[in-house]
Amino acid sequence: MNYETPPLLRLCNISYSHPGTSASLLQDINFSINREHVGLIGPNGCGKTTLFQLIMGLLKPDSGTILLEGNAVTKSRDIKKLRRKLGFLFQHSDDQLFSPTVLEDVAFGPLNLGLSPDDARDVSVQTLEQLGLKDFEGRITHNLSGGEKKLVALATILAMKPQLLLLDEPSNNLDPATRERLIEILRGLDLAHIIISHDLDFLAATCTTLYTVQDGSLQRCEQKQVHSHEHIHPYGDYPHQHGT
Amino acid sequence: MISEPFSSGSTLFHCSDARVKVIGGTVLSLVLATTTSFAVAMIGFLFTSLLLLISRPSPGLILKRIATVNIFTLFLLFSLPLTYGGADIVQLQYFQISLDGMRIACLIAIKTNGILFCFLALLATSSTVSLGHALERLRLPRKLVFLLLFSYRQLFVIHQEYLRLHRAAQLRAFTPSNSLHTYRTYSHLFGMTLVKSWNRAERVHQAMILRGFDGRLIPLKQPQLRKSDYLLLASLLLISLILAGFSLNNPV
Numbered sequence A: 001m002n003y004e005t006p007p008l009l010r011l012c013n014i015s016y017s018h019p020g021t022s023a024s025l026l027q028d029i030n031f032s033i034n035r036e037h038v039g040l041i042g043p044n045g046c047g048k049t050t051l052f053q054l055i056m057g058l059l060k061p062d063s064g065t066i067l068l069e070g071n072a073v074t075k076s077r078d079i080k081k082l083r084r085k086l087g088f089l090f091q092h093s094d095d096q097l098f099s100p101t102v103l104e105d106v107a108f109g110p111l112n113l114g115l116s117p118d119d120a121r122d123v124s125v126q127t128l129e130q131l132g133l134k135d136f137e138g139r140i141t142h143n144l145s146g147g148e149k150k151l152v153a154l155a156t157i158l159a160m161k162p163q164l165l166l167l168d169e170p171s172n173n174l175d176p177a178t179r180e181r182l183i184e185i186l187r188g189l190d191l192a193h194i195i196i197s198h199d200l201d202f203l204a205a206t207c208t209t210l211y212t213v214q215d216g217s218l219q220r221c222e223q224k225q226v227h228s229h230e231h232i233h234p235y236g237d238y239p240h241q242h243g244t
Numbered sequence B: 001m002i003s004e005p006f007s008s009g010s011t012l013f014h015c016s017d018a019r020v021k022v023i024g025g026t027v028l029s030l031v032l033a034t035t036t037s038f039a040v041a042m043i044g045f046l047f048t049s050l051l052l053l054i055s056r057p058s059p060g061l062i063l064k065r066i067a068t069v070n071i072f073t074l075f076l077l078f079s080l081p082l083t084y085g086g087a088d089i090v091q092l093q094y095f096q097i098s099l100d101g102m103r104i105a106c107l108i109a110i111k112t113n114g115i116l117f118c119f120l121a122l123l124a125t126s127s128t129v130s131l132g133h134a135l136e137r138l139r140l141p142r143k144l145v146f147l148l149l150f151s152y153r154q155l156f157v158i159h160q161e162y163l164r165l166h167r168a169a170q171l172r173a174f175t176p177s178n179s180l181h182t183y184r185t186y187s188h189l190f191g192m193t194l195v196k197s198w199n200r201a202e203r204v205h206q207a208m209i210l211r212g213f214d215g216r217l218i219p220l221k222q223p224q225l226r227k228s229d230y231l232l233l234a235s236l237l238l239i240s241l242i243l244a245g246f247s248l249n250n251p252v
Helices: A048-055 A076-085 A102-112 A117-130 A146-158 A176-188 A200-206 B018-034 B038-054 B059-083 B099-122 B128-137 B142-171 B180-210 B227-249
Strands: A009-016 A026-033 A037-041 A063-068 A086-089 A164-168 A192-196 A209-214 A217-220 B089-092 B095-098
Touching: A009 A048, A026 A048, A026 A217, A037 A048, A037 A200, A048 A164, A048 A192, A063 A076, A076 A086, A086 A146, A102 A117, A102 A146, A117 A146, A146 A176, A176 A200, A192 A200, B018 B038, B018 B099, B018 B128, B018 B227, B038 B099, B038 B227, B059 B095, B059 B099, B095 B099, B128 B142, B142 B180
Parallel strands: A037 A192, A037 A209, A086 A164, A164 A192
Antiparallel strands: A009 A026, A009 A063, A209 A217, B089 B095
8 A cells, every 4th residue: 555644553564473382373464544433353362452562562562563654662751652643443342441430431541641621521521422322421431331331432442533543343242322432432433443353244334344364374354255154033024135 | 349338428527638537547656556554545535436426437337357266355355364374363262363464444435436436537538549549649669559459459359369269160160178188179279360361460561561561550539738738637646646746754
């Protein structure tokens, strides 16, 4: 991919193996993203989440460079800058929500970015409203339902105004209504994203490009193919629609 | 979440700044703890009872708390008169009751309850989170405050992990008995709880640093001291000073 300006994020020859193992989990990964909507699929344990952790600087690659807007991310100052621009939504929202109330949790990031408490409160309330979570401010994070937790976790990230979202299996364990809502939200955001998911319909609805991790390397999937397959579900004999 | 039943309300103490209550409560309880005078302990006890009344706690809950602490003082009330010795001894059938021991046990009971009431009225009327932030603003080491706030938050998470594992064991027909199998199972449960909580803590920490955390928890509410706070602090300190003065002049 050629860009006039350097892409927002670029991975150059990233390799990684878990400590204590000789086999590489990820081998020479090259990838760049600017404003695209990318989906990432692959079997369990193939290194998708590890790739996100490498990008966010939570793990250190064995070799290779990560470039943010053309600058190599090496020092801890660069990693901090990268973390301001990239938002990582964890697979389990429980790990992401740790403050007693929703407002405090959403305001945690903006406060750390140096916003005044008043501004942080405004940004948080605004973000919650944007996600359709008005009046959630005083709710206790622990008592939220799974779907609400996922949306609040997304709000905690969006409140920091990132330029790229990394979403780790966001549609897992969501009921159909919340899943639809998440799709609407992601489509409405003017943000680049990379989504890890096993839910192909979810990826088809939110992404334009698909990649797969196979045997440690990242491969771009072919464009959509028209195909048909047999399936079964209740009320299947009535006319109905599938996916988008 | 660990419940904080006394922290919600609209009394004078609920509305006061946590810093004022921490300072006032600490000084007052220090005076009460160090006094050897019966009269000062009694006046202090009456004063803190008044504070407790002002904070209007729910009677059932408060009695439960008082009962818990007084199990300890009851133990002293029974044991000290029998074991303290001294000159004033009354023979009661087979037992030698030491009047000094009785006096000391009563003094301890009054002081303990006085301090308990002081903490229930002043500190329990703030949430742990605002107490933590108050301590930080009082220049306590940031790491200690962070430890307090996170232990409070994570204790609950660890307990939940433990309950989940325990439930899983119960669902597979585990009934505790005095057997090696039970001990082994419990040691596995505790071990797994530790490992799981550790992993969980690591993930939460990752989530925090990704959102710009650098060791400082910035509170969303930045309370400003009002006139009533200064007034409360002044009166608490004044009473403590008077009690301390009396205590020094009347050591018994």
